[in-house]
Structure formats: C-alpha cells, structure tokens
Amino acid sequence: MRNRLAVLVALCLGVITFSLVLRAQTPAPAAALAAQGPSAPSKPADLSGDWAPDGRRGGIGQSLSISDNGGRMRGKEIDIPYQPWAREKTLSERTSTGPEPSFGSTTDPQVLYCEPPGVPHIYLWPIKTKFIQTPEAVYILHEYGPFYRIVWLNSKHPDDPDPQWWGHSIGWYENGDTLVVDTIGFNDKTWLDQMGHPHTEQLHLTERYKRLDANSLELQMVIDDPGAYTKPWNAQRYFTLSKTGFLRYQQICSVRENQRFEDNLAKPALTPVK
Amino acid sequence: MKSRTTREPLILVAVAIGLLVASGSVRAHHGATNVYDMSKAVELKGTITKFEWTNPHNQIYFDVKDDKGNVAHWIGATEPPQVMLERGWTRRSLKEGDQVTVYIFAAKNGATVGNVQRIVLADGRELTTFGAPRGGAATPPAR
Numbered sequence: 390m391r392n393r394l395a396v397l398v399a400l401c402l403g404v405i406t407f408s409l410v411l412r413a414q415t416p417a418p419a420a421a422l423a424a425q426g427p428s429a430p431s432k433p434a435d436l437s438g439d440w441a442p443d444g445r446r447g448g449i450g451q452s453l454s455i456s457d458n459g460g461r462m463r464g465k466e467i468d469i470p471y472q473p474w475a476r477e478k479t480l481s482e483r484t485s486t487g488p489e490p491s492f493g494s495t496t497d498p499q500v501l502y503c504e505p506p507g508v509p510h511i512y513l514w515p516i517k518t519k520f521i522q523t524p525e526a527v528y529i530l531h532e533y534g535p536f537y538r539i540v541w542l543n544s545k546h547p548d549d550p551d552p553q554w555w556g557h558s559i560g561w562y563e564n565g566d567t568l569v570v571d572t573i574g575f576n577d578k579t580w581l582d583q584m585g586h587p588h589t590e591q592l593h594l595t596e597r598y599k600r601l602d603a604n605s606l607e608l609q610m611v612i613d614d615p616g617a618y619t620k621p622w623n624a625q626r627y628f629t630l631s632k633t634g635f636l637r638y639q640q641i642c643s644v645r646e647n648q649r650f651e652d653n654l655a656k657p658a659l660t661p662v663k
Numbered sequence: 664m665k666s667r668t669t670r671e672p673l674i675l676v677a678v679a680i681g682l683l684v685a686s687g688s689v690r691a692h693h694g695a696t697n698v699y700d701m702s703k704a705v706e707l708k709g710t711i712t713k714f715e716w717t718n719p720h721n722q723i724y725f726d727v728k729d730d731k732g733n734v735a736h737w738i739g740a741t742e743p744p745q746v747m748l749e750r751g752w753t754r755r756s757l758k759e760g761d762q763v764t765v766y767i768f769a770a771k772n773g774a775t776v777g778n779v780q781r782i783v784l785a786d787g788r789e790l791t792t793f794g795a796p797r798g799g800a801a802t803p804p805a806r
Contacts (some may be wrong), residue, residue, distance in 0.1 A: 397787055441749060445792075489697050631749060638745040646718050648745045653722060654740050657774035658698050 427561035427569075434549060434566045436520040436527075436598060439635040440606050442512070446627035449513050451487040452584040453612070453624040460487040460584045468622060470507030475587055475617040482585030492655035493647070498578060499587065503642035505554040508572070508594065509610055512626045519635045520568070520598075527560055527651035528566060533640040540570050552590045563597075570596040581612065589616030604630045664710060690744050697771075704766035704780040707737065711761040716754035718743050723779060725765060739779035741792045756790055757782070 442449045451460030456468045464480045470574045471479070485495035495587075499506045506514065516532035528539040540560035550573060557574040572594045581588055592614040599607045606628040613621035713724040720740040727735045741747055744754070757763070762785040769777040781791045 476743070515742055517745070633745075633748045637748055639744075640743060640745055641718055641720060649717075650719055650740070653738055654720070656774045657738075657776045658770035658772065660774065661772060 410526050412473075429637055431562040431567075432565045433562050434568050434598070434604070435600055436522060436568060438519075438606075439631040440518045440520075440628035440634075441631040442515060443605065443627040443629040445629075447625075449515050450626075451484075451513065451582065453513075453582040453586060453610075454510060454584075455623065455625060460484070463487075463584050469586065470619040470622055472617055472619055478587045479585050482580070482584055484585055486583050492659065497580060497583070499580065500643070500647065503644055504578065506533070507575065508538065508556075509596075509612075509624060509626075510580055510582055511536065512608065513582050514640065516640050517631050517635050518628065527570075528636070529570075532636050533642075535636060535639055540568075545640075546571075546573055551617075552576040554579065556592075556594070566599055568596075568598040570594075570598070572596070588612070588614045589618055593617040611640035684720075699768045699778050700771050701768050701778075703706065703768075705769045705777070707765045707767060709737065709763060709765060711757050711759055711763055712736075713759060714746050714754075714757040721747060721752075723765070727775075735775050737765070737767070737775045737777075739765060739777055741779050747792070750791065750793065752790060761785070 434556075450458040452458060452463070452466070454460075454462070454466035454469050456462070457466045464476050467569060481496075483491035483494060483496045484494060485500040486498045491499075498504045499510065501657050511531050511533060512518075514533050518532070519530040521528040521530065524542070526542055529538040529540060531537065536555075538555050538558060540558040542560055543561045546557055546559060552574060554574075556572040558570050558572040560568055560570045563569055565613055573592070575586070575588065575590060575592045575594075577589050579588070580586060592612070595611040595613070597607075597609045599609070601607050608626045608628070610624040610626075611621050612624060613617065707727045708725040709725040710726050711723065713722075715722040715724075720743055723739040723741070725737050725739070727737055729735070741752075742750075744752075749797075764783040766780040766782070767777040768780060769775075779792050781789060783789050
C-alpha cells in the first residue's frame with residue numbers, strides 16, 4: 390500500500406514537472422503578454438548598464454518573426470498573422486538588408502529618407518540602448534540618431550493622441566524585475582523591422598524589459614495591430630552588457646554617407662558584369 | 664573521466680556551432696547571401712590605401728598586385744564603428760601603407776568589393792570582424 394502511494398505521488402510530481410517544463414518552453418500567448426495595466430505596485434527593476442544586441446541570442450536579426458529571424462521566409466512566416474493587404478505590402482517592399490538586399494534602391498523609409506526607425510524597428514539596428522530611470526519617467530536612449538523615448542510612469546495615455554513616430558508611451562514595473570512599456574499613438578510611416586512588415590495607426594505595442602541576470606536583458610513584445618494583422622503576435626530581442634560603453638560612436642543616418650557606401654560598394658556588387 | 668579522443672569531437676562540434684553563431688551575428692545586418700559569396704573568404708595580399716571609419720559601414724581600400732604587376736583596387740566593408748569598437752577595432756587600426764592579408768567575402772559578380780572577414784597585419788596581429796578582440800581585454804568604457 391505504501392509503495393502504491395509512493396508511486397502515485399511520484400506520478401503526480403512527474404506530470405506537474407512535465408507540464409511546468411512544457412510551459413517554460415512554449416511562448417506565452419500574445420494576449421497573455423499584452424499589457425493589462427499596472428497590477429500591484431512594484432519596486433523598480435534594475436535596468437542599469439549599456440545594452441548591446443546579444444549575438445548569441447538572435448543578434449539584431451532581420452525580421453521580428455521569431456520563426457524567421459534572418460528574413461528568408463518573408464510573407465510566409467508561420468507566426469505572423471497577416472491580413473491580406475499587409476502580406477502583399479510586405480512582399481512589395483525592397484529591403485536594404487537581408488538575404489536579397491536592394492541597398493540604395495530600397496523602399497525602406499528609414500534608409501531612403503533617413504526617417505526615424507521607430508520602435509520596434511530600432512532594435513534591428515546594431516546599436517546600444519540605455520535606460521535612465523527616474524520616479525517620473527524612464528528615458529530609453531538609443532545610440533542611433535541618437536534618439537530617445539520617454540516612458541511616463543504613473544500616467545495615462547491621452548484620449549486622442551496625435552499619431553507620431555515613436556507613439557505615446559506609459560509604463561510601470563512588475564515583480565521587481567520587469568519594466569512594462571505600453572505604447573499607442575503611432576503614425577504608420579515606419580516598418581516594424583528590416584523586412585518591411587507594415588503597421589497602421591492602430592498599433593498597440595507592449596514591451597516587457599526583464600533583466601535575466603547581471604549581463605542579460607530580455608525584451609518580450611506583443612504587436613497588436615488590428616489594422617494590419619488578424620490577431621496579436623509575439624516578438625523578442627535579447628541584449629548583453631556592452632564592453633565599450635554607450636554612445637562612444639554615434640550611428641547617424643547621413644544621406645551623404647549612405648550615398649558614398651552605395652556608390653563605392655553596393656552598386657559595383659549589384660551591377661551585372663558583362 | 665572521458666578520454667581525450669572522446670572529448671575532441673565534442674569540442675570540435677561546439678567550436679563549429681560557436682563559429683556558425685558568430686558568423687550569423689556578423690552577417691546579421693547585411694546578410695546579403697545573394698550578393699556576396701559567403702561560403703568562402705578569398706585571401707588577398709595587398710597594401711592599405713585608405714581606411715574610412717564611418718557610417719553606415721567602415722570602408723577599407725586596398726591595392727592588390729598580381730604576378731604581372733597589374734594592380735586591382737579593392738574595397739571591403741565592415742560593420743559600423745560602434746560595432747567594431749566592441750570587437751576591438753579603432754579608427755587607427757589600419758593606415759595607408761600597411762601591408763595586409765585580407766580575407767574577404769567577395770561580390771559574386773566579380774566586382775572587387777566585398778565584406779571583410781578578417782585582416783592579418785605584417786606583424787601578425789589579426790583584426791577580425793566578429794567576436795571579441797584577440798590577445799587582450801576589451802577596451803574599457805569611454806565616458
């Protein structure tokens with residue numbers, strides 16, 4: 390009898406353990422990750438440091454698709470729930486990078502016009518990020534531009550925000566280790582990533598920044614845009630502490646410098662040799 | 664304890680995976696596999712004529728002379744300065760007149776341009792375009 394009870398307990402423990410392991414390996418549904426608003430008050434997460442894209446965990450990549458980080462399955466990604474027009478728009482774009490780059494003849498507005506990449510596209514550039522945390526707001530500084538965003542703490546979105554490049558962001562802390570950023574009020578001029586995935590002014594972006602350990606930062610995102618996609622979908626990026634520090638060199642978008650690269654390196658490589 | 668012969672294949676596999684991961688990150692931004700032959704790096708011995716430390720990509724100009732004395736003008740690109748700083752480069756890493764061996768993923772169309780994999784200087788020092796700098800600690804943060 391005692392043996393049967395022990396076997397039963399062991400079986401139960403096994404099932405619970407297995408389900409926990411499965412749960413840990415399966416990405417949380419987008420809806421579960423989406424911002425529900427601040428819950429219990431939490432102490433601020435420690436996001437200090439100079440954060441560079443983590444090359445061991447996807448690096449900057451080309452696409453926000455978790456299943457297609459390199460951008461080779463554009464338009465066919467299993468985890469991007471396109472509306473038909475959004476898929477067509479994506480496939481109509483000429484990318485500046487990725488498996489089949491058009492370099493200077495790209496349709497990427499960020500490269501073509503040196504417009505702000507916006508978020509999350511900023512995280513697909515090889516630049517570092519830094520967080521300045523105050524009681525009133527978190528300032529997210531980017532080495533590209535250099536651009537910055539303000540995430541207002543203890544605040545609400547305006548009722549009718551003006552559509553803008555970086556939207557309007559509010560935020561709060563969760564569990565003492567996570568900064569949640571909730572952004573609406575985007576214009577529709579930016580791409581979500583290097584692969585030309587579009588969005589509309591209805592985009593509602595949720596970002597969760599969590600320090601995994603002393604050297605690692607995780608960013609989990611939910612892209613919720615009923616104007617372009619049939620349901621919310623997940624994206625992620627990972628960062629590691631930089632060795633060289635923040636903004637030692639500024640990544641500037643200069644039409645003149647872009648043109649020089651185009652003339653000297655891109656055009657010769659793309660021109661058919663007779 | 665595992666024997667050395669048992670462990671060696673495992674180490675080789677680990678190193679190979681590491682290199683694949685590293686090469687994936689170095690090509691992350693301009694992973695133009697249809698433009699450049701990323702399957703092998705061409706070895707070129709030449710002389711640096713100019714080094715531009717600039718956005719959107721560093722540009723390395725160098726001349727390569729063949730057996731008949733003909734000179735080919737090459738241009739190689741790396742990631743931009745803020746990335747190369749992380750990898751141990753500075754704007755003074757190369758200068759006009761340096762004798763170098765350049766390993767480059769060349770354009771598939773035969774143009775004398777490409778993405779630089781690594782450069783070996785005359786004194787044996789090596790500049791890689793990915794991973795941590797060799798033979799020393801990373802540069803401390805500059806404020």
